[in-house]
Amino acid sequence: MKIASWNVNSLNVRLPHLEQWLRDAAPDVVGVQETKLEDARFPDAVLAALGYRTVFHGQKTYNGVAILAHDRMIADVQMGIPDFHDDQKRVVAATVDDVRIINLYVVNGQDVGTEKYAYKLRWLEAVHDWIARELQAHPKLVVLGDFNIAPDARDVHDPAVWNDDHILTSTAERAALQRLLALGLHDAFRLHNDEAGVFSWWDYRQAAFRRGMGLRIDLTLVSDALKPLAVASGIDREPRTWERPSDHAPAWVQLAR
DNA sequence: ATGGTCGACCCTCGA
Numbered sequence: 001m002k003i004a005s006w007n008v009n010s011l012n013v014r015l016p017h018l019e020q021w022l023r024d025a026a027p028d029v030v031g032v033q034e035t036k037l038e039d040a041r042f043p044d045a046v047l048a049a050l051g052y053r054t055v056f057h058g059q060k061t062y063n064g065v066a067i068l069a070h071d072r073m074i075a076d077v078q079m080g081i082p083d084f085h086d087d088q089k090r091v092v093a094a095t096v097d098d099v100r101i102i103n104l105y106v107v108n109g110q111d112v113g114t115e116k117y118a119y120k121l122r123w124l125e126a127v128h129d130w131i132a133r134e135l136q137a138h139p140k141l142v143v144l145g146d147f148n149i150a151p152d153a154r155d156v157h158d159p160a161v162w163n164d165d166h167i168l169t170s171t172a173e174r175a176a177l178q179r180l181l182a183l184g185l186h187d188a189f190r191l192h193n194d195e196a197g198v199f200s201w202w203d204y205r206q207a208a209f210r211r212g213m214g215l216r217i218d219l220t221l222v223s224d225a226l227k228p229l230a231v232a233s234g235i236d237r238e239p240r241t242w243e244r245p246s247d248h249a250p251a252w253v254q255l256a257r
Numbered sequence: 258a259t260g261g262t263c264g265a266c267c268c269t270c271g272a
Contacts, residue, residue, distance in 0.1 A: 062265090205260085205261045
């Protein structure tokens with residue numbers, strides 16, 4: 001079972017890329033972020049033609065998330081974080097076969113010290129408390145998404161810039177990610193790969209992709225129960241080379257079954 | 258050089 005996460009930065013623009021990548025990579029489950037589409041405009045029929053069932057939780061202009069599952073039923077769908085009021089559509093969870101999938105579009109946070117940064121930390125705290133409960137109910141859990149946090153210095157192109165005081169790498173953000181992992185989750189990429197400089201996001205500005213100036217902020221986390229089944233993982237850079245690309249590349253984990 | 262490029266939308270904001 002191949003499970004992936006991709007921030008498409010507008011599904012309206014990127015639907016052809018998603019279709020192409022689904023054909024190329026043949027993932028079984030995909031969590032998509034930044035669809036930027038109201039639910040009425042979600043292209044579920046196009047994805048159904050490729051064999052994918054979908055659930056989606058979207059809004060106009062900003063945010064928006066979805067889960068795609070190839071040839072599999074999607075059950076027990078949860079939109080948003082329970083008991084956490086949020087007008088921003090950033091979370092969808094569902095059960096596919098016997099695996100619970102939580103798809104997150106984590107708050108960006110703009111800059112350390114801003115109101116958006118405070119919202120990011122509050123939001124991560126609510127996610128933490130919810131996932132603690134989800135793990136009790138669903139030991140076979142995958143948490144994936146655009147985390148907008150680079151876990152450590154290997155995950156940034158320039159650690160002097162992306163330091164303890166910088167957005168996406170600040171001490172409090174990384175601590176929030178570590179608290180999530182401490183619940184019994186594992187960064188699947190790091191189960192199979194310890195090298196530095198493998199990234200999932202490159203800014204559109206400064207020709208960052210061509211110059212290798214990226215960050216690894218798109219993660220797939222597997223629970224203790226699934227860790228022994230995680231046989232491979234990676235980041236597929238190729239869609240970032242296509243014409244008019246998303247600024248993110250898909251990250252994936254393969255579960256043996 | 259406090260920018261750069263996108264996407265959505267209406268002119269500027271969010272990333």
